[in-house]
Amino acid sequence: MKFEGTKDYIATEDLRVAVNAAITLERPLLIKGEPGTGKTVLAHEVAGALGHDLITWHIKSTTKAHQGLYEYDAVTRLRDSQLGVEGVKEVRNYIKPGKLWEAFKAKERVVLLIDEIDKADIEFPNDLLLELDRMEFFVYETGETIAADKRPIVIITSNNEKELPDAFLRRCFFHYIKFPDTDTMHEIVDVHFPKLKDRMLREALSVFYEVRDVPGIKKKPSTSELLDWIKLLLNEDIDETTLRERDPSKLIPPLHGALLKNEQDIHLFERLAFMNRRDRNQ
Numbered sequence: 001m002k003f004e005g006t007k008d009y010i011a012t013e014d015l016r017v018a019v020n021a022a023i024t025l026e027r028p029l030l031i032k033g034e035p036g037t038g039k040t041v042l043a044h045e046v047a048g049a050l051g052h053d054l055i056t057w058h059i060k061s062t063t064k065a066h067q068g069l070y071e072y073d074a075v076t077r078l079r080d081s082q083l084g085v086e087g088v089k090e091v092r093n094y095i096k097p098g099k100l101w102e103a104f105k106a107k108e109r110v111v112l113l114i115d116e117i118d119k120a121d122i123e124f125p126n127d128l129l130l131e132l133d134r135m136e137f138f139v140y141e142t143g144e145t146i147a148a149d150k151r152p153i154v155i156i157t158s159n160n161e162k163e164l165p166d167a168f169l170r171r172c173f174f175h176y177i178k179f180p181d182t183d184t185m186h187e188i189v190d191v192h193f194p195k196l197k198d199r200m201l202r203e204a205l206s207v208f209y210e211v212r213d214v215p216g217i218k219k220k221p222s223t224s225e226l227l228d229w230i231k232l233l234l235n236e237d238i239d240e241t242t243l244r245e246r247d248p249s250k251l252i253p254p255l256h257g258a259l260l261k262n263e264q265d266i267h268l269f270e271r272l273a274f275m276n277r278r279d280r281n282q
Helices: 013-025 039-050 065-069 074-083 099-104 126-134 166-170 182-192 198-212 223-235 240-244 263-281
Strands: 029-033 053-058 070-072 095-097 110-115 136-139 144-147 153-158 173-177
Touching: 013 029, 013 039, 013 153, 013 173, 029 039, 039 053, 039 110, 039 153, 053 099, 065 070, 065 099, 065 126, 099 110, 099 136, 099 144, 126 136, 126 166, 182 198, 182 223, 198 223, 198 240
Parallel strands: 029 153, 029 173, 053 110, 110 153
Antiparallel strands: 070 095, 136 144
């Protein structure tokens, strides 16, 4: 089976090609793009479309590579030995399988999402090179090798917060999700708000892209923020006329808290509004 997108996820032709190429080559698919462009959701949709279970490993700044393989709880074992707990001699009782172990030993093929890999230490990707390449790893405490029974489809996301090592990049199939153009965004919004009037959608998209194009904006609103904003507009009965005839001296769109997420950008719009009012009064 090939991934062709789903009714809930608008995938461009380039993205569909990238997913299927990674599956064919049996290489991890490394997805980059602006936050909110659907990188994480892609893994969910690929799993659903192909009929596979999804295993998700959310990466944090404190996450270590070995945690994805397994963790050996030596402290608990020592405590249990002091208390005379039954089974303490069996080391397997103190090994907790990680997400890679879970994916490798799954009875059926799964999709493994390694989410936001760039949040971890710079050495984190290198520490997983062999495991993701060979789809196996060695458990030193038990002397066994955990190898993938069914090679998982691996999708790795990155927000580009730091550069990833070249050796890691060579082992991946790479795709950058470009921010959707107006036509693609129209399709995306249609999926979530199928009853939205076309005129309202056009006006909302016009305001949205105007906000994104303001010079100096620090945090450009994303697709997910656009969807939140439209939901609020509908809930507050703000129609296309209000959007089209908004006061140019104010500039900040209604319910802007869904689009602007930091004080610097709000101050930027306020300064632009002040300059606009000043120019109009001169």
